Amino acid sequence: MISIKSLQKVFQSSSGNVQAVDDVSLDIEKGEIFGVIGYSGAGKSTFIRLLNRLEDPTSGEIVIDDNDISKLRGKGLRKARQEIGMIYQHFNLLWSRTVKENIGFPLEIANVPKQEREQRVNELVDLVGLSGRENAYPSQLSGGQKQRVGIARALANKPKVLLCDEATSALDPETTDSILDLLTDINKKLGLTIILITHEMHVIRKISNRVAVMEEGRVVEQGDVLDVFRNPQQKVTKRFVEQVMGDRDQDDSLQEILTHYDSGHILKLHFVGEKTNQAVISEVAKQYDISINILQGKITQTQKGAYGTLVVHLTGEESVIQEAIQYISATSVKVEVNPDAS
Amino acid sequence: MLRSLFPNVKMADLMEATKETIYMTGVSVLGTFIFGIALGLLLYLTAKDGLWANKILNFIVATVVNVFRAIPFIILILLLFPFTEFLIGTIRGPNAALPALIIGASPFYGRMVEIALKEVDKGVIEAAKGMGAKTSTIIFKVLLPESMPALISGITVTAIALISYTAMAGVIGAGGLGDLAYLKGFQRWDFDVVLVSTILIVLIVFLFQFLGDYVSNKLDKR
Numbered sequence: 217m218i219s220i221k222s223l224q225k226v227f228q229s230s231s232g233n234v235q236a237v238d239d240v241s242l243d244i245e246k247g248e249i250f251g252v253i254g255y256s257g258a259g260k261s262t263f264i265r266l267l268n269r270l271e272d273p274t275s276g277e278i279v280i281d282d283n284d285i286s287k288l289r290g291k292g293l294r295k296a297r298q299e300i301g302m303i304y305q306h307f308n309l310l311w312s313r314t315v316k317e318n319i320g321f322p323l324e325i326a327n328v329p330k331q332e333r334e335q336r337v338n339e340l341v342d343l344v345g346l347s348g349r350e351n352a353y354p355s356q357l358s359g360g361q362k363q364r365v366g367i368a369r370a371l372a373n374k375p376k377v378l379l380c381d382e383a384t385s386a387l388d389p390e391t392t393d394s395i396l397d398l399l400t401d402i403n404k405k406l407g408l409t410i411i412l413i414t415h416e417m418h419v420i421r422k423i424s425n426r427v428a429v430m431e432e433g434r435v436v437e438q439g440d441v442l443d444v445f446r447n448p449q450q451k452v453t454k455r456f457v458e459q460v461m462g463d464r465d466q467d468d469s470l471q472e473i474l475t476h477y478d479s480g481h482i483l484k485l486h487f488v489g490e491k492t493n494q495a496v497i498s499e500v501a502k503q504y505d506i507s508i509n510i511l512q513g514k515i516t517q518t519q520k521g522a523y524g525t526l527v528v529h530l531t532g533e534e535s536v537i538q539e540a541i542q543y544i545s546a547t548s549v550k551v552e553v554n555p556d557a558s
Numbered sequence: 559m560l561r562s563l564f565p566n567v568k569m570a571d572l573m574e575a576t577k578e579t580i581y582m583t584g585v586s587v588l589g590t591f592i593f594g595i596a597l598g599l600l601l602y603l604t605a606k607d608g609l610w611a612n613k614i615l616n617f618i619v620a621t622v623v624n625v626f627r628a629i630p631f632i633i634l635i636l637l638l639f640p641f642t643e644f645l646i647g648t649i650r651g652p653n654a655a656l657p658a659l660i661i662g663a664s665p666f667y668g669r670m671v672e673i674a675l676k677e678v679d680k681g682v683i684e685a686a687k688g689m690g691a692k693t694s695t696i697i698f699k700v701l702l703p704e705s706m707p708a709l710i711s712g713i714t715v716t717a718i719a720l721i722s723y724t725a726m727a728g729v730i731g732a733g734g735l736g737d738l739a740y741l742k743g744f745q746r747w748d749f750d751v752v753l754v755s756t757i758l759i760v761l762i763v764f765l766f767q768f769l770g771d772y773v774s775n776k777l778d779k780r
Contacts, residue, residue, distance in 0.1 A: 268688050297690035308685035311780050312703040322689040324699070353779040373689075 217246035217409060218267075218377065223276035225262050225433075236262040238433035240276075244411060244426075249403055249519070251424035251441070252413040253456055259433035260413040264379050267411065268300045269293060281376060298326050301370030305382035307362040309354040315365050316341070316350040322372040340368040344398060360391035367398065371406075378402075380412035384419060392416075396423050400519075417459040421445070421518050429453045442489050442520045461524065462514055473511050473527065474554075480531035482511070483541065486550040489521040496549055497528070504540040506532030527555075566748035571738060576758055578652045579734035582724040583762070586659035587717045593664040594716070595709070597623060598671020599697065609693050623665040631662050631723050635730060655732035659723055667716040674708035675701055707778040714770025718763050725759060735759050 225237040236259045244250045254260040265271045267278060269285060278285040280300070288296055309318050319340050323333040341350050344364040354362055363383060370378055380399070384392040400423050403410055414420065420427050420441060428438035429452060436450045445461070448454045474482060485496075501508055508528050515524035530537050545551050597619065603609050604616035629637070635658040642657050643649050678701055686700045702709070728736025735755045743751030 270684055270688055294690035294692065297688055300688070302685070302688045304681060304685065306681055308679070308681040310682055310700065310704060312706065312777070321686075321699070325686075325689050325691045325695055355780050369689075 217281060218242075218244040218411075219277075219279045220244075220267075221277040221279075223263070223266060223278065224274045225259075225266060225271060226274045235433050237266065237273075240430075240433075240435050242428060242435065242438070244409065246409055247403070247407045248425045249400070249410045249412070249423050251420040251427040252411070252430055252435075253415065253417060253420050253427060254413070254430035255415055255452075258430040260430045261381060263430065264381050264411065264413045267377075267379055268297050268302060298322065298373045299376050300379060301373070301375035301377070302379040302381065303363065303366040303370050303383045305385050307354070307359075307366045307386075309362060309365055309369075311354050314351050314353055315346060315357070318354070318365055319368045319372055322369060326373050336372060337368075340371060343371070343402070344368045358391075359387050360394060363387065363391075363395050364398065367395075367402070371402070371408075375408070377409045377411060380410065380414075382414060383412065385414065385416070392419070393422070399423055417456040420456075421460050421516060423519060425519055429456065440520065441518050442523055445516075445518065445523050446488055460516055477529050480529055481537055481541070482554050483528050483530060483544070484552040484555040485526045485528065485544065486552070487515055487522045487524050487526070488548075488550070489518075489523065496544060496547055497526075500540050500543060503543065504532070504536050506530050506536050506540055564750040564754055566742075566746070566750050567754050571742065572754065572758070575733065575735045575738040575755070576762075578732075579721070579724050579728075579736070579759070579762060582652045582655050582659065582727070582732065582734055583717060583721050583766070586656055586663065586720050586724075587713060589656065589660035590663040590667050590716055590720065591713050593660060594667030594713075595671050595702070597664055597668030598675060599701070601668060601672040602675040602701075603693075603697075609696065623668055626661065626665040627669070629662075631658070632726055632730075634658055634662050635727055650731045652733050655724065655727035655734075658727065659720055662723060663716050663720050666719065667712060670712035670716070671705075671709060674705040674712060677708060678704045707774045710770055710774040710777065714767060714774070717766045717770065721759060721763055721766070 220240060220242045223237055223240040224235070227234040227236055238259070240263060242250075252260050252263060262271055266273050267285070269288070273286050276286065280296070283296060285293075285296055310321065313321065316337050320333050320337045323336060328336070337350075341347055344367050346361065346364050346368070349357065349361065354365065357365065366383075378399075383399075384395050387395060396419060399410060399412075402408055403423075412419065412424070424441050426439065427441050427444050428435045429444070429450065430436070431450070431452045437444065437448070437453050444453060445457055448457045497508060497510075500506075508530055511527045511529055513524065513526035515522050515526065517523075530540065541551060541553060600619050601616065601623070604612040604619065606613075626634075635655075638658045638661065639649050642654050645657055646654050648654050682704060683696060683700055686696050691700070724732065724734050725736030725739070728734040728738070729740045731737070735758055739752045739755035743749065743755060
């Protein structure tokens with residue numbers, strides 16, 4: 217649905233040229249939540265601003281639904297922008313307007329008649345959960361509420377795509393989660409394509425289907441969120457995964473664990489995109505007469521299911537343990553018996 | 559009692575002069591508000607990275623503004639006599655003072671408008687652009703409403719400067735309280751008239767300051 221080809225952006229300044237976006241090509245499917253992650257200065261902000269032409273590309277192509285955004289000018293560009301919603305880190309609301317008037321602003325720009333505008337604004341106020349606050353001014357709202365206004369405003373003209381520019385970076389963790397839930401909800405309810413940029417892997421993990429990792433203006437790695445979590449290729453990606461999964465070096469402590477248990481078996485269970493077998497531990501405990509001791513684990517939820525590892529210690533009769541291992545191996549959970557610390 | 563304190567003050571003259579001062583100030587404030595905002599917008603929009611970034615136009619406007627700001631008001635009135643006569647048909651009376659008042663105050667207010675517009679959050683302008691807004695929409699629905707409290711504070715300061723300009727204009731025949739104080743007071747050595755005129759001017763200044771502060775506060779929802 218969105219096809220980006222060899223996108224380049226060079227900023228020219230007296231102190232030399234800066235290549236902010238360097239040969240980026242991406243294809244984004246209709247209805248997916250696509251995350252772009254990178255540290256500050258990686259070019260992700262410039263990248264997302266190119267998509268609605270707040271920055272003009274130096275070269276390359278951005279095609280949204282067969283419409284080449286990079287070639288538009290004047291009225292055509294304004295029309296195209298009305299079909300692209302955007303939310304911002306600092307919300308960018310007009311303080312002189314109430315919640316209702318802020319949400320209605322893009323409708324005024326699109327010359328929607330007053331009555332229709334009111335109706336649409338009321339729908340949106342409900343959608344983002346701001347009923348009762350519609351006549352408040354932005355200064356009377358909390359950060360999370362302000363971003364809800366921002367989201368409602370971005371959705372006013374029923375856009376094809378929603379761009380999120382660090383939309384949760386100015387919010388506390390709890391509010392971040394509620395805003396991410398709202399975005400997931402909107403994505404499901406309206407089938408809206410969402411492109412978001414962030415420096416927090418938590419955000420990617422929680423709502424994205426696919427992710428691209430940017431470094432020095434280039435996309436260095438991209439793929440399904442689960443694949444990237446399971447098998448990060450680049451150093452920068454590994455660092456992002458560690459933000460959520462903890463440091464892989466902590467597995468060193470497994471060696472220590474192993475030396476403490478000389479009887480029974482240690483199992484390392486790998487959950488990858490697990491949705492159906494989340495009760496596997498309790499099932500085993502119920503069906504087999506063995507005791508299960510959880511030693512170490514880190515499981516996280518993504519849009520494609522659970523991901524992580526669990527280290528357990530099984531004790532009991534050898535034959536029963538073997539049966540239990542057979543049972544677990546038959547599910548989609550991968551089992552490593554008596555794993556090496558490495 | 560008042561009669562004995564201010565023996566030379568004629569009520570009718572006082573009323574007439576006060577009306578003239580308020581008239582000159584009111585009309586010139588309105589004119590300055592419109593022309594000043596136009597100048598301020600032009601300065602802001604043509605500046606580097608502005609919506610109509612244009613080095614040459616910006617230079618021309620800035621130069622005109624600076625030149626007119628540099629001319630002392632009393633000289634500006636004299637300089638504008640031919641223009642005033644052409645426009646109004648006379649060089650005497652309150653109406654004849656208006657061109658000079660507006661031309662004298664607009665560049666001053668224009669600079670204040672420019673400062674007020676620079677304070678508008680860049681992110682909000684960008685958001686409007688991202689929604690597909692035209693430049694005219696950005697001007698009338700974002701820039702002006704978002705800077706309105708500062709625009710009102712600025713016009714209040716300008717209005718007070720304009721009141722003192724009207725007194726100066728009065729001295730060379732524009733009427734109003736300045737005229738009264740100079741011709742009927744100073745020239746006849748009737749200092750009670752000068753004193754009463756002064757008190758009235760101060761009251762008018764306070765009135766404008768109060769109104770300006772009130773409106774500015776009412777509009778500010780930050």
